Amino acid sequence: MNADDFLDIDDVSADELDALLALAADLKAGDNDTRLTDQTLGMLFEKPSTRTRISFETGMTQLGGHAIFMGPDDIQLGHGEPLKDTARAMGRYVDGIMARLFDHEDAETLAEYADVPVINGLTDDAHPCQTLADLLTIREQFGGLDDVRVAWVGDGNNVGQSFAVGCALAGVDLAVATPANYAMDDAVIDRADELGEAPEVYTDPAAAIDGADVIYTDVWVSMGEEDKREEKLAAFDGFQLNDELLADTDATVMHCLPAHRGEEITDSVIESDRSIVWEQAENRLHAQKALLVELLG
Ligand code: CP
Ligand code: NVA
Numbered sequence: 001m002n003a004d005d006f007l008d009i010d011d012v013s014a015d016e017l018d019a020l021l022a023l024a025a026d027l028k029a030g031d032n033d034t035r036l037t038d039q040t041l042g043m044l045f046e047k048p049s050t051r052t053r054i055s056f057e058t059g060m061t062q063l064g065g066h067a068i069f070m071g072p073d074d075i076q077l078g079h080g081e082p083l084k085d086t087a088r089a090m091g092r093y094v095d096g097i098m099a100r101l102f103d104h105e106d107a108e109t110l111a112e113y114a115d116v117p118v119i120n121g122l123t124d125d126a127h128p129c130q131t132l133a134d135l136l137t138i139r140e141q142f143g144g145l146d147d148v149r150v151a152w153v154g155d156g157n158n159v160g161q162s163f164a165v166g167c168a169l170a171g172v173d174l175a176v177a178t179p180a181n182y183a184m185d186d187a188v189i190d191r192a193d194e195l196g197e198a199p200e201v202y203t204d205p206a207a208a209i210d211g212a213d214v215i216y217t218d219v220w221v222s223m224g225e226e227d228k229r230e231e232k233l234a235a236f237d238g239f240q241l242n243d244e245l246l247a248d249t250d251a252t253v254m255h256c257l258p259a260h261r262g263e264e265i266t267d268s269v270i271e272s273d274r275s276i277v278w279e280q281a282e283n284r285l286h287a288q289k290a291l292l293v294e295l296l297g
Contacts, residue, residue, distance in 0.1 A: 087113035131166035156184035177208035
């Protein structure tokens with residue numbers, strides 16, 4: 001990998017993305033030669049996490065290294081120390097930093113001041129590690145990424161934005177349906193366009209899922225948006241992945257999790273045979289191990 005940090009999915013080139021996914025598949029298949037012996041990953045979390053925390057920590061252990069979890073109250077960052085000071089001190093101890101932060105600019109500040117690779121474990125704008133796992137999952141399920149058409153249905157949020165750029169990089173056909181007021185940022189659509197594959201954009205879920213092999217959704221109310229809950233639930237009426245919306249398609253269903261069952265997806269759909277959400281969750285581990293090897297190895 002050319003880039004020192006992984007803050008956005010397009011910090012890797014199309015070829016590097018392809019190589020990362022291939023390495024992830026090898027690691028998943030049992031390649032035990034690739035090691036990060038004695039290396040330490042510092043993990044900073046401003047928001048909660050199940051999958052990101054556990055998969056990074058387990059991944060470092062499996063690679064022969066170690067990870068340190070730091071929640072908002074565990075270190076001086078939550079008690080007045082500036083982020084740039086935390087970054088410089090941490091960089092003197094650990095071999096890499098993974099951070100889940102609210103403000104994407106804070107991830108950039110961390111990367112600027114820390115002398116070690118910084119990985120974005122989710123910001124308000126992006127979730128590139130999720131995209132690696134998502135593309136690995138599609139690649140496995142369909143035997144490749146060519147000729148796969150995906151529909152993103154729901155909020156134009158962090159997970160969707162990284163996925164849209166990732167699809168453009170990987171050459172995956174994407175249609176997006178969001179309520180008009182919750183579209184992806186123009187910069188994201190422009191970036192996907194520059195990479196050669198702007199998504200088709202709709203406000204009607206039925207139009208987006210027409211002809212899709214995969215339908216992907218995420219929560220309507222992301223972490224930090226709790227005060228917008230009522231207005232968002234009203235705006236997303238009609239966007240739920242339920243048996244009625246999916247009646248005429250046999251498309252596979254993806255969700256990055258955690259799911260809010262009864263909001264963006266029904267219990268019936270997430271528990272159905274078309275759902276590959278557990279494969280997707282597992283692939284966080286394999287995809288991130290590949291990323292750690294590339295960045296820290
Ligand atoms: N998908 C994802 O990032 O899950 P967590 O919030 O549990 O880490
Ligand atoms: N969009 C969700 C993703 C959680 C993994 C959030 O930011 O809360």
